[in-house]
Amino acid sequence: MYAFRRGTFVGLDVNTSRLEPGVVVLLLEGSITSGAEVRLDDVFIEDLLQQGERRLILDLTGIEHMDSTGMHLMYTCFSRAQEAGAELRFVSSNARISRIFKITRLDEVLPFYPTVEAARRSFTPNPSATS
Numbered sequence: 001m002y003a004f005r006r007g008t009f010v011g012l013d014v015n016t017s018r019l020e021p022g023v024v025v026l027l028l029e030g031s032i033t034s035g036a037e038v039r040l041d042d043v044f045i046e047d048l049l050q051q052g053e054r055r056l057i058l059d060l061t062g063i064e065h066m067d068s069t070g071m072h073l074m075y076t077c078f079s080r081a082q083e084a085g086a087e088l089r090f091v092s093s094n095a096r097i098s099r100i101f102k103i104t105r106l107d108e109v110l111p112f113y114p115t116v117e118a119a120r121r122s123f124t125p126n127p128s129a130t131s
Contacts, residue, residue, distance in 0.1 A: 013062075014044060023055045023120055024048055029062030032070030045077045049084040056081060057119045060092040066100055078110050089119035 011031040019025050026044055048056060058077065063070075074090065081088035090112045092098045101107040113119035 016044060016048075019057070019116065019120055022053075023057065023123065024053050025057045025059055025116060027059045027062060031065040032063060032073060033065055033067045034069040045080055045088075049081065049086055054084075054086040055123050056086060056088045057116055058088065058090050059116055060090060060097055061094055063092070063094060063097050066097055071100060071104060071106060074110060075106065087123055089113055089122060091116050091119050 011033065013029040015027040015029075017025055017027070045056070058074070060066075060074075078088050078090075088111075090110050091114070092101070092112060093114055098107070098112070101110065101112065111119075111122065113122060
């Protein structure tokens with residue numbers, strides 16, 4: 001079983017928790033910019049995928065600043081999840097952060113939702129849960 005944890009990177013706090021069986025939420029708070037040298041994809045996403053987690057939500061509501069490095073990181077996390085057969089959703093109610101993704105049109109590639117609950121409801125049904 002994955003040991004849920006809290007991690008701190010330069011300018012970024014990451015809190016990982018289980019929303020329900022089979023759904024893990026990573027709450028990000030702070031900044032994701034070029035100076036932060038964040039390897040969220042290696043440290044958290046890869047760990048979760050290796051532990052068999054297949055439904056992940058990256059909650060960006062606590063992100064204050066993000067640049068192209070952060071956007072690239074979000075895309076990398078999404079790509080890694082897809083390659084592993086996992087589903088990754090993004091949550092952002094922060095207008096400034098949402099605007100960055102709209103301007104670059106990454107919001108058309110990455111699945112964004114206004115709330116964690118909306119992201120949770122979007123996952124495909126878990127076959128083992130329908131028994």
